[in-house]
Amino acid sequence: MNGLAGTGLLTRHFARRDRVIATVWVLVLAVLAFASAAATPGLYATEADRVRAATAINESGAIVALYGPVLDVTSEGELAMTKMTVLYAVFAAILFVVLVRRHTRVEEENGQTELVGGTAVGRDAPLAAAVTESVVVGLVLGLLVAVGNVAGGLPVAGSVAFGAAWFGTAVVAAGIAAVCAQLSASARTCAAYAAGTIAVLFLLRAVGDTTSAGWLSWLSPLGWNTQLRAYGDTRWWLLLAYVALAGVLVGVAAVLRSRRDLGSGLVASRPGPAEGSPRLRDVFSLAVVVHGWQLALWTLAVAVTGFLFGFIAPGIEDLLDSATAQQALDALGGEMIAAIMFVVAVVITCFGIVVVAHAGADEGSGRAEAVMATATSRAQWFGAVMAVALGGTAWLLVVSGAGLWIGYLGADGPDPSEVLVAALAWIPAAWVVVGLAALTFSWRSHWTVLAWAWPAFFLVVTLLGDLFTWPDWVLDLSPYSWVPHVPAEPWSWPSFLGLTSVALALCDAAWLRFRHRDIG
Template identity: 55%
Template sequence: MSDRLRGTGLLLRFAMRRDRILLPAWVLVLTATVVASAAATGPLYATTAERVAAAEALNASPAIVALYGPILDTSSLGELSMTKMTVLYAVFVAFMSVVLVRRHTRVEEETGRAELVGATAVGVGAPLAAALAEAVLASVVLGVLVAAGNIASGLPVTGSVLFAASWTGIGLVGAGIAVLAAQLSSSARTVGFVASGAVGVLYLLRAIGDTSAGWLSWLTPFGWGTQLSAWSEPRTWLLVAYPLLAGALTAAGVALRRRRDLGAGLLPDRAGPAEGAPRLRDALALVWRQQGTALAGWTVGIGVMGVLMGSIVPNIGDLLDTETTRPIIEAMGGIGGIQDALVFALASVIAVVITCFGISAVTRAAGDEHDGRTETVLATATSRAGLLVAVSSAAILGSTWLLLVSGTATAIGWGRGLGAVWAALAQAPAVWVVLGVALLLLSVRSRWAVAGWAVLAVFVTLGQVGAGLELPGWVLGLSPFHHVPKYPSEAFDWRPELLLTLLASALVSLAWWRYRARDIG
């Protein structure tokens, strides 16, 4: 066994060095989101009666329960504060582990680097063990930071620790899912879709269970977070289920790993056509072909998310009808004003998620360059300028399309006009600025493209906790999302939109100019 795991520590250090930007950014954003939610909820619901009224209003909406899960103890401030975090944001925790394990197992095999590492004095099981160890460490660190953040925000200590432990458990389950999925196909992209599909099915089972057949919620780890009842009368024993499931998934993955060749998958690869289609003769068509499947999946996911979030808007008045918030509601123009403000807030959140699609398109181009595929493309009649235009179009136009989808879906869920559509599209210039920065990083050096995730994390953190920390206005203004007009709660202002568009254009133009001049690779 020791021979099979020889070199695990060295590979773990190498993996953590490679993820020195991606992983801290992910953990920072998730922790900041939890702290912001915990700090903001307490002042809104000062009394038990107000908390009970808000919780009952949440439980009365099937759409909210399907999206966030039910509140079992309606008087609990901790459970009300962590409503969105318990189920919905736990999905992002699972995906963190999926990304880490996939990146350091299947992606390494697909690119041939795993074979080079295996030719050294490294055990055959070391790469998988190192990837798992990194995912476990990331989940534990995230749990510790989330617990500390909730406690510092004034939530009960026991509940904070148990809630954080459930997030750590979700991270472990996500790692197990990725290990198992990585054995099925030789394509890293297919592995990503299989793991994402598994997470989606588990989430869907939880949504069905929480809204109708309650027993289904006990069959999925996303239901355990709610059933744990971390904030009152906790079922502490349920925390054991997370490592048990993760261990079973991992054991199955390890067993399957021993039955396949390095670089191969258990599922047979489908043979492609002998010749490429004529429509793939230029870089633009090739890049869009690469992103097509991902964009289709994102379109479905964003559409479902938009409809669910939009269906929350009509019930917001019941959620915020407290002694503390009633003067605020009146000052904002009544329930209609609150609904408009919520539409803008939802558009802001979905815009950040959509930005991740654009950054992933840019980092994929960086990966193609690392692996030598870009050099092969440029050996044809394709110019560097044309290639960067293709990558830019996939990131920017793809993200803009997803914003349109999110706005339309939110309008459908809300059941009112085009306000949600324009609210979503108003986020586009800010998204373009972030993608412009990512493209500029790619144009300077391909390995810098991953820093686009850190840039997004900084901007999101400023938006989530900047105002609460009373940071200076110029610091908050560093985030392009800070300048987006708060439409439809406020009148639309074209000036910041035009300025952000000009800034994005300048960044993309500078990236185009720089990319033409630098060496490839």
């Protein structure tokens, strides 16, 4: 039988299963690009303002390390897409790692690939279908980003080049995930390999952009995003490098796939201990162990990110020295600390949703039922999930605030004495979104994918609502709109307690629904 038999059928099946998460992720990224493009002309009305801002960016090593340099300081497009070119391209890459991993290593691990392989589907079809779906989703993402940039007022040719660069990032990320899926023996290890690879590529680009070793940027596809010069003297030939690298990676993945058994990895996993640890005697300890490494990685990531944002915050405040720019910043909280915490809070909310989504996967695979077949009650299992989701979210916000504070002091900025308080202020809003995710999961275990729509919806409401001055009642739909922007605004106990009460009510409603429905 042809090894690629059934690829088309599997591709359609994968696209149907991913229709929610892929649609939400792509639309949010496209909206972010549009918002950035539309806001920039109002922030920097003259070319002199743009040149001054771009020059200030290039003079700050921390900003360049995080966002990349502005190669043409007179280009409105390059300035508008400063954050989108590299940093937000990483968020796009994560989507394609998720898609390929889900339909290769995850489905091998839970036995779905073996079940499908028992039909008239070829051995290589799952990998080919996952890559094909990623290419299609990448094309849609690139097209929507290009259209959004044009709608935001940027040049057509540059917008097409920028969208093509994001498509290139997408297919390279899909190739990386495909290779990691062959090397790893578990879905968790696959995610770690892929995340580590993207982190190394980001680091290579950051070192190349901030030191005399500029050649290092050319070793990273993320560096190509800047070197393409989408809104300057565009290097169209560089787009071929993305396609070539993605092709090589997929080819390597196909060869590696032919050299291993189904369900195994080329890097063998170590056997576990003969006896279980005493720490696993209760379901809460099990939940902590299951999500421990993930929480540790998130902790490291938000600490570093908070430090970097804090380190560059004084410099960014100097860039926004026009009255219009200050008005735009006021929409996100006035002080740069408050504006940064809004973005960080939205990202950290995703950790809680990941924990809830993992509970849905455990229920679908039968692992939750196996745990509850012991002396563990349904209430204990659900309570452990929510404790890790809510507690981990709060912990990460505190860590991000601490990192932001340390970075701000390291940049010799004024002492932000209320920065930790600012981080605490966002905890209840994040809990509300996690509570909505839990309510979604409690209705049907396989509905957890819909939980990702909540942070996406609230983010879009906040960004576009401020940009287009939507009515207050629309903005008030987002729990993030109810958070006082400390330190620009004073702490508000009514807001903190009110949002906390809403979060607890949502968790209670989720439990009441979960306790009465069938498992699985």
